[in-house]
Amino acid sequence: MATDTIRISEIFGPTIQGEGALIGEPTVFVRTGGCDYRCSWCDTLHAVESDYRHDWTPMTAEAIFAEVERLSGGKPLTLSLSGGNPAIQPLGDLIALGKAKAYRFALETQGSVAAPWFSGLDVLTLSPKGPSSGMDTDWSKFDECLEIAGHSPDIALKIVVFDEADYAYAQDAAARYPKLPLYLQPGNHTPPPADDDDAEIDIDGILARMRWLVDKVAEDQWYDAKILPQLHVLLWGNLRGV
Numbered sequence: 001m002a003t004d005t006i007r008i009s010e011i012f013g014p015t016i017q018g019e020g021a022l023i024g025e026p027t028v029f030v031r032t033g034g035c036d037y038r039c040s041w042c043d044t045l046h047a048v049e050s051d052y053r054h055d056w057t058p059m060t061a062e063a064i065f066a067e068v069e070r071l072s073g074g075k076p077l078t079l080s081l082s083g084g085n086p087a088i089q090p091l092g093d094l095i096a097l098g099k100a101k102a103y104r105f106a107l108e109t110q111g112s113v114a115a116p117w118f119s120g121l122d123v124l125t126l127s128p129k130g131p132s133s134g135m136d137t138d139w140s141k142f143d144e145c146l147e148i149a150g151h152s153p154d155i156a157l158k159i160v161v162f163d164e165a166d167y168a169y170a171q172d173a174a175a176r177y178p179k180l181p182l183y184l185q186p187g188n189h190t191p192p193p194a195d196d197d198d199a200e201i202d203i204d205g206i207l208a209r210m211r212w213l214v215d216k217v218a219e220d221q222w223y224d225a226k227i228l229p230q231l232h233v234l235l236w237g238n239l240r241g242v
Contacts, residue, residue, distance in 0.1 A: 004060060004061075004090070004093075005058035005059060005060055006032060006058070006059055006060075006061065006064060006089045006090060006091065006094065007032055007033040007034055007056045007057075007058060007089060008030065008031070008032060008033065008056060008057045008058075008059045008064065009031045009032060009033040009044075009046060009047035009052070009055065009056050009083075009084065010029070010031045010046075010047070010240065010241065011028070011029065011030050011031070011064065011067050011068065011071070012028070012029050012031075012071070012240075012241040012242070013026075013027055013028035013029050013071055013072070014026050014027065014028055014071060014072055014077060015027060015028075015029070015232070015242050016231065016232065017078065017080060017106070018230050018231040018232025018233065018235075019158070019183075019185055019228060019229075019230045019231065019232070020108065020125050020127075020156065020158045020183050020185075020228065021123060021125060021154070021156045021158075021181065021183065022078060022080075022106055022123060023228055023231055024231065025078055026077050026078065027077065027078045027079070027080045027106075028068050028071050028072050028077060028078075028079050028080070029079075029080045029082055030064060030068065030079060030080070030081055030082065030086075030094070031044070031047050031082045031083060031084065031086075032047065032081070032082070032083045032084050032085075032086045032088075032089045032091075033047050033048075033052070033053065033055075033056035033083070033084055034047075034048070034056075034083070034084050034085070034088055034089070035047070035048040035083055035084040035085040035088070036085055036088060036112055036113060037085065037110055037112065037129065037133070037135050038134070038135070039129055039133040039134065039135055040132065040133055040134040041132065041133065041160075041162070041187055041188070041189055043188055043238060044082075044083070044084065046240070047082075047083050047084040048083070048084050061091075061093035061094040061096075061097055062097065064094055065094060065097045065098055068098070068103070069101075076101060076102040076103045076104070077103065077104070078103070078104045078105070078106055078122075078123075079098055079103050079104065079105050079106070080106045080107070080108075081094075081105065081106070081107040081108075082107075082108060083109070085109055085110060085112065085113060086107055086108075086109060087107070087109040087112070087113040087114070087115045087118075087145075088113055088115075090117075091107075091115070091117055092115075092116065092117035092120065095117055095120040095121065096120065099120065104122040104123075105120065105121050105122050105123075106121065106122060106123040106124075106125070107121050107123070107124055107125065108125040108126075108127055108158070109124075109125075109126065109127070109145070110126070110127055110128055110129055110135075110137075111126040111127070111128050111137075111141065111142035111145045112138060112141050112142075113141070113145075114141065114144040114145045114147070114148045115148070116148060118145065118148050118149040118150075118153065119148065119149055119150050119152045119153070120152065121149070121152070121153040122153055122154065123153055123154050123155075123156070124145075124149050124153040124154070124155045124156075125155075125156050125157075125158050125183075126142065126145060126146075126155065126156070126157055126158070126180075127157075127158040127159065127160070128142060128157075128159065128173055129160070130159060130160065130161065130162070130165065130166035130169040130170065131165040131166060131169055132160075132162040132163060132165065132166050132187065133160075139176065146177075155180055156180060156181045156182070156183060157173060157174065157177055157180040157181065157182050157183070158182075158183040158184075158185060159173060159182075159183070159184055159185070160185050160186075160187045161184050161185065161186060161187060161209070161213055162186075162187040162189070162209065166187070167213070167216060170182075170184060170225075171222070174224065174225070178224075181226070182224055182225050182226065183225075183226050183227075183228055184213060184217070184225050184226070184227050184228075185227075185228055185229070185230060186206055186207075186209035186210040186212075186213050186227075186229065187206075187209060188201060188202070188206055188230060188233055188238075189202055189205060200237055200238070201233055201237040201238055203234075206229070206230075206233065206234075210227065210229060213227055214227055
């Protein structure tokens with residue numbers, strides 16, 4: 001694949017941002033293909049596993065932005081860069097194209113790869129993965145992401161919590177970075193859909209974890225933490241393209 005193309009899993013919207021600091025905000029999503037993590041509870045395997053590589057399309061920044069403009073009707077809004085891990089893709093030119101036309105750019109990544117174009121973002125959400133993911137966090141790489149982003153984007157910390165171990169991990173991460181706004185999100189155990197019509201979720205389990213998380217935060221008087229659901233999951237389950 002040419003170095004000036006970006007692996008795209010899907011482009012969709014406008015819809016709402018379903019989680020984190022921009023929850024509820026009208027958004028077009030650009031989901032890239034490929035990831036350096038293999039989280040046990042990943043809900044976007046179609047943008048991660050090499051088995052889906054044949055579904056990914058190599059696109060130039062110009063072609064991607066043309067599709068974003070078509071979907072948004074040419075009206076500037078927030079463009080969310082997602083994945084997989086979008087940090088492994090060459091997204092600098094896409095950001096430059098969008099910024100020239102007043103689009104805002106948000107990105108979520110686990111903080112394992114520091115990309116030079118982070119400083120061009122408006123919002124950077126760093127979401128390190130706790131013990132339930134089966135992955136280990138390299139905090140030195142995480143620090144590199146913060147350093148390369150600089151002071152340009154608004155930076156937030158978002159952590160998915162399934163259990164006590166994840167909760168303790170979130171407390172440790174928050175202590176490492178006390179100046180970052182913190183969002184906690186109850187995890188979704190449900191595997192991703194096999195097709196677009198299969199969107200079933202374990203709604204009872206998700207809501208039970210959220211109630212447990214609220215109780216934990218209140219009991220610990222952890223008042224800097226904000227607890228948010230995955231709003232898109234509550235509305236549409238694991239349906240793709242929303």
